[in-house]
Amino acid sequence: MKKTALFIATLFAFFATSCKKEVYKTEFEASLQTWQTFKASADNSYVYSTKAPNWIDDSTRITITNGKVTNRDYYKFDYEPSQNGTLRPNKITVLKWKETTANLGSHKEGFDAYTMDQVYDRAKNYWLPVDSKKYNIRFETNNAGIISWVGHELKTIADGFDGIYITSITKL
Numbered sequence: 001m002k003k004t005a006l007f008i009a010t011l012f013a014f015f016a017t018s019c020k021k022e023v024y025k026t027e028f029e030a031s032l033q034t035w036q037t038f039k040a041s042a043d044n045s046y047v048y049s050t051k052a053p054n055w056i057d058d059s060t061r062i063t064i065t066n067g068k069v070t071n072r073d074y075y076k077f078d079y080e081p082s083q084n085g086t087l088r089p090n091k092i093t094v095l096k097w098k099e100t101t102a103n104l105g106s107h108k109e110g111f112d113a114y115t116m117d118q119v120y121d122r123a124k125n126y127w128l129p130v131d132s133k134k135y136n137i138r139f140e141t142n143n144a145g146i147i148s149w150v151g152h153e154l155k156t157i158a159d160g161f162d163g164i165y166i167t168s169i170t171k172l
Helices: 002-041 116-127
Strands: 046-050 058-065 068-081 087-100 135-140 149-154 162-171
Touching (some): 002 116, 116 162
Antiparallel strands (some): 058 068, 149 162
16 A cells, blocks of 8 residues: 555656646747747847846846847946935936947846847756756746746745846847
């Protein structure tokens, strides 16, 4: 009886894990196809923006022209304090910079200068294939079917997301 229960539990765990991975695989493949269609319609020239998936209010804007990263812009924001110490909705830029092909990667802030092909490759080979028992996995396609969130974080650590949050993607 114990062997049967153990076998059933093991079988259930295997299928539960396999099904979850199959869902990600199916969603990933559909998103990859959507991305390929978008990329072709944009002549592989586009711009996308990312945001840190934590409490930092920032934005990294990456421009790709003919399949090559040509610019990376970064903005970090804060809010003007009011007289009584509360936050006003008035957002101010506290740090900004722009990189071009001549100095790509010269700043430590912001998201890495990846093309979307590199984002998809990293998603497939690094961010998604992790142990779902140890990691919370996030995969969303809210950019008209193109990746918006992908990554993972240890279940035991809050605010330790390793991945990307893409807020927008448009053709150049």
